[in-house]
Amino acid sequence: MPAPLPTPSNAKVAWHESLRFRLALAFSLVTLVLVTLVGGAMMTLLLRGMDTQFQMRLADRADTLSLRLSSPSEGLGESLGPALDNFSAVLDEGGKVILAPKDSSLPLQIGDQFPYPLDGDLMSGGVPFRGLSRRLTGSFFEGQTLWVALPSESLLDAREAARRALLLAMIVTPLLTLLLGYLLGQRMLSHLGRAAELADQxxxxxxxxxxxxxxxxxxxxxxxxxxxxxxxxxxxxxxxxxxxxxxxxxxxxxxxxxxxxxxxxxxxxxxxxxxxxxxxxxxxxxxxxxxxxxxxxxxxxMKLVWHLIHAGTLRDRLERLVPGTEYAGDWSGMILCDPDRLTQALRNLLANARRAAGPDGRVTLTLEAVGDQLQFTVNDSGPGLPDDLGESIFDPFVSGSGSSGLGLSVSRQIAALHGGQLTGGNGPAGGAEFRLSIPDALLDSGDDDDDWAEDDEPEATPVSALH
CATH class of the missing domain: 1.10.287 (Helix Hairpins)
Structure with a gap:
């Protein structure tokens, strides 16, 4: 049994399943990884450089102040005035403040126990600082410790700004890549989509x-x-x-x-x-x-040779070809058709029904007018059509009754050439049911139709000239 036909490529593809979206998504994920790695590395190098610069400034201030305090020639003596630095102090070996600026922003008083770490970050009054200590030499404070600090708000602000910028880049850049990739993919893959549409035709x-x-x-x-x-x-x-x-x-x-x-x-x-x-x-x-x-x-x-024949004539031909068929409906009217082709189509349907029903089963052919169509309905008492066949039952070499698989395909073509259609399925009472309909050419005809003869000279007429 053949596999089900795949969905036609001209069917609308969900945007999240399209090739362009998957390509754009892949590039977005790559962009996210690159932005994270490259941006993180650049941010780390930048912040490390800023931290090094800050540490160098702090060390330079500490060295300058240490030199001035340790050398009498600088003329500073025992002074830590605001002109030098108001974030500084001199500590004795016990860690008590022995010299501090008078207007320091840090709460340092002479004689107090020094409350901060000598080296590293600290917080005072909600303001971040970083301190650095130097061992003093010279005549005034030999053996004592000089402590110098600088506010590190700018360094922390820079670190937070870099973190926010990296986070924003990690969010915005992949989204922009996804959007632009999706739009560009629509243009770049347009030829492929057009080729798929033409291939379906x-x-x-x-x-x-x-x-x-x-x-x-x-x-x-x-x-x-x-x-x-x-x-x-x-x-x-x-x-x-x-x-x-x-x-x-x-x-x-x-x-x-x-x-x-x-x-x-x-x-x-x-x-x-x-x-x-x-x-x-x-x-x-x-x-x-x-x-x-x-x-x-x-x-x-295929070309059709049109005749106006009596429905009973068609039934007689079918009775000879497929014996044992029961006939129902109204067979007293006239039919405009190609008798040979229509007989071939109905005979195929009846032969398949007989195979499915078996020699003792029932096969019925019903003719009735349905609107502006003449409808031939073939029912059998067989097991019915397999559910998994569907419309593929009309494809060449697909069979549900042990036949060659050509009859239904040919019958549908003949019905289409007559301007009608052939449908199939399972009947409400069980067994298969096929409906072949063709236009009722005499629906709006006058009494002149009775003058048509069954034995009129046939004329071969191309289908394209009739439809």
């Missing part, structure tokens, strides 16, 4: 046409070129297969015609049921060769 029963190639020699160009080469090979293979099939059918047709005529005459003369059964088998083979011939030629080569 290719009818394998006809000569396939090449897909248009984009101007740019990129991967899309290579893909479409490969598809075009594949289409050429498919077209050549189908041409060879149809030619071979047509030749086989032609070789089978002549012997079958002679055999059928011989068996019909022998059956009429002798009345032997075995000979009559063999004649029916030749009918079966004849119709199968007709189906194969139509498949080889393609439905565009």
């Amino acid at each position: 290719i009818d394998p029963a006809h000569s396939v046409a090449a897909l248009p190639l984009p101007n740019r020699q990129d991967e899309v160009h290579r893909l479409i070129s490969a598809i075009n080469r594949l289409l050429v090979r498919i077209d050549a293979q189908q041409t060879r297969e149809k030619a071979l099939l047509g030749q086989i059918v032609h070789e089978l047709g002549a012997p079958l015609t002679v055999l059928k005529a011989t068996l019909d005459r022998a059956g009429e003369r002798s009345g032997d049921p075995e000979i009559q059964k063999a004649a029916l088998v030749t009918d079966e083979l004849t119709f199968t060769t007709q189906d194969l011939m139509q498949l080889a030629r393609g439905d565009l080569d």
Whole structure:
């Protein structure tokens, strides 16, 4: 049993499942990783440089003040005035303040125990500082400790600003990449989408046409070129297969015609049921060769020969081809059709129904007018159609009743050429049910229709001229 057909590529694809979105999302994730790694590394280097500069400034101030306090020649003596630095102090070996600026922003009084770490960050009055200590030498404070601090608000602000900038870049940059990638992907992949739409319009029963190639020699160009080469090979293979099939059918047709005529005459003369059964088998083979011939030629080569016939005439022909069929509905009217083609289509439906129902089963053909259509309904008492076949039952070589799989495909083509349709499914009472409808050409006709004769000279008319 063939696999279900995939969803056509011209069906609308959800945006989150499209190729362009997935490509844009992939680039966005790559961008996020790059921004995080590169931005984090740059922020780390920048903050490390700022911290080094800050530490150098702090050390420079500490060294300058240490030199001035330790050298009498500087003329500073025991002074730590505001002109030098108001964030400083001199400590004894016990950690008590022995010298501090008078107007210091830090609460330092001479004799107090020093409350801050000698080296490192601290917080005073909500303001961050960083301190640094130096061992003093010289005549005044030899052996004592000089402590100098600088406010580090600017350093912390810079660190917080860099963190926010990195976080913003990690959010905005991938989103912009996703949006721009999605929009650019729509443009860059437009040729691929157009090729998919055109490929869906290719009818394998006809000569396939090449897909248009984009101007740019990129991967899309290579893909479409490969598809075009594949289409050429498919077209050549189908041409060879149809030619071979047509030749086989032609070789089978002549012997079958002679055999059928011989068996019909022998059956009429002798009345032997075995000979009559063999004649029916030749009918079966004849119709199968007709189906194969139509498949080889393609439905565009089919022409209809229109006649106005009595519905009873059509029923008589079907009774001879598929014995044991029950007929219901109104068969007293006239039908405008190609009798041979319509008989072929209905015979295919009845033969499939008989196979499904078995020799003791029931097969019913009902004719009724439904609106402006004449509808032929075929019901059988068989097991019905498999649920997984669906519309694929009308594809060539797909069968649910053990047949060749051509009959339903041919019957649907014949119905379409008559301006009607063929649908199938399971009937409410069980078994398969097929409905073949064609336009009721006499629905609005006057009394002149009665002047039509069944044996009017047939005229072969192309389908394109009738529809």
